[in-house]
Amino acid sequence: MGMQKEPLSEAQGEQLSGPWPTTLHDLLSEAEEKYSSRTAVTCLHQDGDRYTAISGSTSSPYLKWTHAELARASTAFAVALVAAGVRSGMRIVAFLPNCIEFHIAFKAAVKLNCPFAPLNPRTVGNAEEVRNVFDVVGPSVVIAENTTTAKKLTTSSSESLQTLNLRLIADSSHDEEAPDSWQSFGDFLQAPIHEQVPNDLEITRTEDDVVLVLMTSGTTSLPKGCPHTNRSYTANLRANTWTQLFDKTRTMCAHLPPSHLFGLSQIYMSLISGVPVIHPSSYFDAGSTLKALRDEQCSDLAGVPSMLTSLLSHPDLGKTNTTCLKHVVVAGATVTTEELKSFQDALGAQKVCQSYGMTEAAPAAGRRYDELPTYVTEELTSGITLPGVKIRVCDPETGKVVPRGQAGECHIGGNVVITKYWYGSTKREDSTLYTDELGAWVKTGDKAIMTEHGEISIIGRYKHLIIRGGENISPKAIEDLLFRDFDLAADVVGVPDEVAGEVPVAVIKKKEGQEVEEAVVTEDLVKNLGPSFALESIIDTNKLGLEDFPKTSTGKVQKNELQEQVVQYLENESQQQRSPLQNGQRDVGELTQVLIRLWTRLLGVSEGTITPDSPIDVWADSLTLGRFPRLLQKETGQSLRVQELMDNATPSAQATLLASGDSLGKPQNHQPFPPSEDPPTPEEMIHAQGDNVRAQHTIDVCRATLKPLGLDWEDVQDVLPMYSFQEHYLRKRRPQSNNHRHAWVCSRTNLQNARRAIEGTLSRHDMLRTMAVRLDDGTCLHVVVRPSRKWYDQCITILDSVDTAESLKRLAWNDPEIDHACIPGPLFRILLTHIRDEECTAMVYIGQHSAFDGISLPFFIEDLDVLLGDPEATPPSSPVQYKAYAYHHYNLRTSQSARRAVAFHVQRLQGLRSKRSALFPTQRAPEWFKGSSEGWTDQSTGQLGPARKPAGPNSGQGAEGLSETCNLEGIQHLKSVHGIEASTVVKTALVLLNTRHTGRPFALFAQLQAARSWPFLEEWQNALMPPAMNIAGPTFQAAVISVDAAPQCTVLELLSRIQKEQGLLNKHAHAPFGDIAAALGEDGETMIEVQRRQTFNWLPGTSEAELKNLRKVQQVSRTDVGILWNCVQLKNEQVKVAPSWDDAQLTLEEMEAMLKEIVGIAESIVKEKNWESKICDL
Known part of the structure; x- marks a missing residue:
């Protein structure tokens, strides 16, 4: 018998039967007709009233079009293009992100049989690349995202623009004056509309007509065009839809850029299947994507690994229910089994997979949705060869197909492959594409293995292209620029990066005496090639121990060997790199x-x-x-x-x-009170001032309070007097008064170890081991209980297991026994449970706000994160004892400095009752409660109050609230020129929001003050005290804001006035709240009412992304207030605005509208062009 031949690494996808349109035009037209009344495209970032001449009036706040509306718009645009002289075969270039204009232009191009080239608008800063695009594509029409993009295009390629028939700007509504010869897309589209293309416009279509041109860098310096024909792109869409098994329950969250084949195909495979496409934002923004998943309940999501990693690290993930996801597809860069598992675990998606393809040929490999397991397998592959596709794995040197199981270069064939590149006037040699007896093929440059079952696994690359966050980075483009601009001999390689996948590193060989400034090189690279080309590092050959680049016998640089040396060098550097301060160095x-x-x-x-x-x-x-x-x-x-x-x-x-060495900020011992085994003596009780009678009364009240918990006076570590506003926040109008509820997943730990870590952390945080007593009308005390098993048994409750992390959000929700923390306490309760699907522990804590604030509570979380990882570790935090702050405040609360602070507030708030017409929101129900009002007490009668009815049908979300990202573009300029901070911009926006809703020329609301300074001290005295930011307990205060906002006042005048007042508010932040109210008399009653209606709160950013063992799932504030505007500074110029509200006073729809309004105001007033505008003109 002869030996059986080893199966080769080649496979062909199954042949699909049934009719399938042979042109993209017919495919899209068929979908228009079949799904005409279904929603086609939703753009959450674009207004609903955009292009109403086409779509008609709408009540939707954002753009939401059916297939019929999109067809009308694209037809109208096609007619307008014809009227402007555009004919079949002319090419259209569109520098557009995800927006409705992209869809209109693309479909119009298909109707006219005009090749369409989508480009990333952010590449227009690279003049050489822009000129190359115009040379390669030769467009007759160019569409720019906005005026800024149009100006850059005009600067980059003025000669090329002269030959164009038409230049359009998609969004010119808020931009400066457009360059000459550019028109508004909207005006062009909404000129007198015709219903159909003129009959005398004959269009002949064939399978070989180019319909789509995508630019790809490859390994050459300048991008080349990948022209997809009707044949290749319809084959692409057919293979993609085969994998999806779409039905009417599916919705696609499309956040990938439409200038990439991956993103474009996700959009159009959905539309031809009748699946709605949701665009969360113009460009990828993790917060916007999470909001879209929450609000639109999207079932499908695709992305490159770096995008999904951004979702997982975004602070909104913990409070976003993403279990609506049925199918998550990862492609565009290699991904590990662990990464896929983390994506599925964190997002709660039913099924997660990776697929494979490239700009020249996609999709190539994947799996059908119904054949995917609900878990990520250990042996990860990209799947099987898809219908209409051929794959072979070849020896990179000989081109022969290798046996299955052996590594080689992946070649893709079939109808999905382009048959040629477009180079423009520049002649280039490229052997990537070839044709044999089986048809067209592309050499991918990817190192692959075909398993015995025909599945494809990508294990590396042969071509030295760098894929950074899904973007192709050409090493040669960087090498050419370094040589041209700096006369540097360089070789660029890619090194692994946890987030981006790969990042470029340049190895340089300097000439004798040559100096290189990395910052100058980086600036030049970003300016000429774009931010994706920024180098991670520049390394001299001598640092690698090399005299020259490693080369072959023919003189070719051995990039693989060089890459290995660079990776090893960087790893060694990372291990050796320690802080110079920790090393005792002072360079x-x-x-x-x-x-x-x-x-x-x-x-x-x-x-x-x-x-x-x-x-x-x-x-x-x-x-x-x-x-x-x-x-x-x-x-x-x-x-x-x-x-x-x-x-x-x-x-x-x-x-x-x-x-x-002259800094005052040297490490200090911030524990001025040594630990004691005994309860405090009369002399140690600061409020007793040595008065034995008052001290004994304190002991008696504490004993009576502790007795029901099985505790006694011997269990007391300290008694600390509360400051006035703390006492105000402690008042029990209902069990959940001024509570916070936070839920966390404790990764990789069981209940026993989690409890041990929690107890260890609580032992370091006195204020989270407190009860509360009211000694008399003038004194409330925090009773700090000594760490013990008896105490922990009272404040830690273990509950039955839950299925998922999402279940934590309703664990013991509004339970009258345990879902609250109120006087007498415990003021900080912890619920522990087990999560079945993650096999780990979870924690929900409920805290009374008098025991913590937004700065002190993260100390507890950071320490717990450390102890969850290592129970024997010493947490790094070194907080300042809260006892020091409480004693200091109590001793100086009646000092001359305190009286001055009270007088400041009394002077500015006199006559407050005459402004009651500016109170907002309007009261519709008794009291002001966010969250459950069950068990509330009517303060006027002392009896239980009647049930409070919700203001609208969609009640229940008020306590959990909403959030929106506000882009304060230009805030750094505003701050550098006028000293206006981001918090002031948002606060000013709230002032204007109030005046619009009340119709009054002044605004009233309260503001929470961090008050992170030592009370009633001068600046020079504060400088000698321990850092107030490290005080391990609450210091927050409240101030009522009363702002005149006359219509004729300019934006800058108002901003400056509010910023100036904020400085004074900070200076007098510790003024006793009750003393101010008492001094104001009737105005004081109004002051308290203002504080209950509406509060503005500027919070510090969080470090949650750095936690290793904790993941937040829920954060709910249950303040006794009508509206709480929580605002957090995010990265760069972004602010998160997150209102929560009393459901009995306001509806969800009202709050959604107000949130949109305040963000719009803030984004408007920060712009320099509006600084001198009058308020009435905004």
């Missing part, structure tokens, strides 16, 4: 780099944004400045005080101060 240059790294991390800005000479106060508000000393001490063991940061405004100056 200013090294210190500067440490500070830049920490500022970049805290501010959430991009690498390279902060330089040695960047004025930090332009980027950081007061809260951020206050957080930095703790971060610096945590990371390096050294610190700087806030005043020192302000006096030394740049990283370079701060490094110089640290190196000098």
Whole structure:
């Protein structure tokens, strides 16, 4: 018998039967007719009343079009193009992101049989690449995203633009004046509309007509065109739809760029199947995508690994229910089994898979939805060869097909493959595409293995293309620029990166005496090639121990060997790199780099944004400045005080101060009260002032309070007097009064270890082990209970297991026994449970706000995260004892400084009752409660109050609230020129929102103050105290804001006035709330009412993304207030605005409209062109 031949690595997808349109036009037309009344495209970032001349009037706040409406718009656009002289075969270039204009233009191009080239608008800054695109495509029409894009195009390629028939700007509504010869897309579209293309316009279509041109970098310097024909692109869509098994329950969240084949195909395979397409935003934004998943209940999502990683690290993930996801597809870059598992676990998707393809040929490999398991298998592949596709794995040298199981280069064939490249006038040699007796093929450059069952696994690359976050980065383009602009011999390789997949690193060989400034090189690369081409590092050959690049016998650089050496070098550097402060070194240059790294991390800005000479106060508000000393001490063991940061405004100056050793911010012991085994004596009770009678009364009240818990006076560690506003927040109008409820997943731990870690953490945080007593009308006390098994049994409850992390959101929800924390306590309760599907523990805590604030509570979370990872570890936080703050405040509450602070507030709030017409929102029900009002007490009668009815049908979301990202473009400029902070911009927007809704020329609302300073001290005295930002308990206060906003006042005048007042509010933040109210008399009653109606709260950014063992699932504020506007500074110029509200006073629809309104106002007033505008003209 002869030996059986080893099966070769070649496969062909199954042949699909049944009719299938042979042109893209027929395919799209068929869908238009079949699904005419179904929703086609929803753009959550575009207004619903856009192009109403076509779509008609709508009540939707965002754009939502049916197939019929989109067909009318694209037909109208096609007619307008014909009228402008455009004919079949002319080419259209569109620099557009995800927007309705993209859909209109693309479908119109298909109707006219005009090749359509979608480009990323963010590439227009690369003049050489833009000129190359015009040379390759030769367009007759160009469409720009906005005026800025149009101006850059005009600058980059003025000669090329002269030959165009038409230049259009998609969004010119809020931009400056357009360049000459550019028209508004909307005006062009909505000119007198015709219903159909003129009959005398004859269009002949064939399978070989080019319908789509995509640009791909490949390994050459300039991108080349990939022309997809009717044959290749309809084959693409047919293979894609075969994998999906779409039905009418599916909805596609389309956040990929439409300039990539991956993103484009996700859109159009959905539309031809009648599946609605949801665009969360113009460009990918993790927060917007999560909001779309929550609000639109999308079932399908696709992305490159870096996009999904961004979703997982986004703070909104924990409060977003993403279990609506049925199918998540990952492609565009290699992904590991662990990554896929993490995507599925974090998103709760039913099925997750990876697929494979490239711009020249996609999709190539994948799996049918019904054949996917509900879990990620250990042996990860890209799937089987898809219908209409051929795959072979070949020896890269000989081109022969290798046996299955052996590595080789992946070649893709079939109808999905393009048959040629478009190069324009530049002649280039390229052997990537070839044809044999089986048809057209493309050599992918990917290193692959075909399993014995015919599945494809991508294990690396032969071609030296770098794929950064799904973007193709040409090493040659970077090498050419380095040689052209800096006369540098360089070789660029890709190195692995956890988030981006790969990042470019340049290895350079300098000439004798040649100097290289990395910052200058980076700036030049970004300017000429774009931010994706920014180098991760520049390494000299001598640092690698090389005299020259490693080369073959023919003189060709061995990139694989060079890459291995670079990776090893970087790993060694990383292991050796420690903070110069921790090493005891004092080199200013090294210190500067440490500070830049920490500022970049805290501010959430991009690498390279902060330089040695960047004025930090332009980027950081007061809260951020206050957080930095703790971060610096945590990371390096050294610190700087806030005043020192302000006096030394740049990283370079701060490094110089640290190196000098003259900083006051040296590590200190912030525990002035040594631990005691005994309860406090009369002398140690600051409120008793040595009065034995008052001390004994305190002991008696505490004993009576502790007895039901099985505790006694011997279990008391301290009694701490509350400050006035703390007492105000403690008042029990209902069981959930001023409660917070947060839910966390404790990864990789069981109940026993989680409880041990929680107890260990609570032992370090006194204020989270407290009860509360009211001693008399003038004194409320926090009773700190000593850590013990008896105490932990009272405040920790273990509940039955839950199925998923999402179930935590309703664990014991509104349970009258345990879902609250109120006087007498415990003021901090913890519920523990087991999550079945993740096989780990979860924690829900409910805290009374008098025991913590938004700055002190993260200390507890950070310490718990450490102990969950290692129960024997010592948590890094070094908070300042809260007892020191409580004693200090109590001793000075009647001092001359305190009286001055009270007088400041009394003077500015006199006559407040005459402004009651500005109270907002309008009261529709008794009291003001976010969350459950069950068990509420009518303060006027002392009896249980009647049931409060919801204001609208969609009640129940008020406590959990909404959130929207506000883009304050230009805030750094506003701050550097006028000293206006982001918090002031949003606060001013709230002022204007109030005046619009009340019709009054003034606004009233309350504001929570962080008050992170030592009370009633002068600045020089505060500078000598421990850092107030590290106080391990609440310091927050409230101030009523009363702002006149006359219609004739300019935006800048109002901003400046509010910013100036904020400085005074900070100075007098600790004024006793009750003393102010008492001094104001009747105006004081109005002051308290204002505080109950509406509150503005500016919060510090979180470090939750850095937690290793905790993941937040829920955060609910149950404040006794009508509306709470929580605002958080995000990265760069973004702010999250997150209102929550009383469901009995306001409806969901009213709050959604107000949220949109306040964001719109803030984004408007921050723009320089509006600074001198009058308020009435906004």
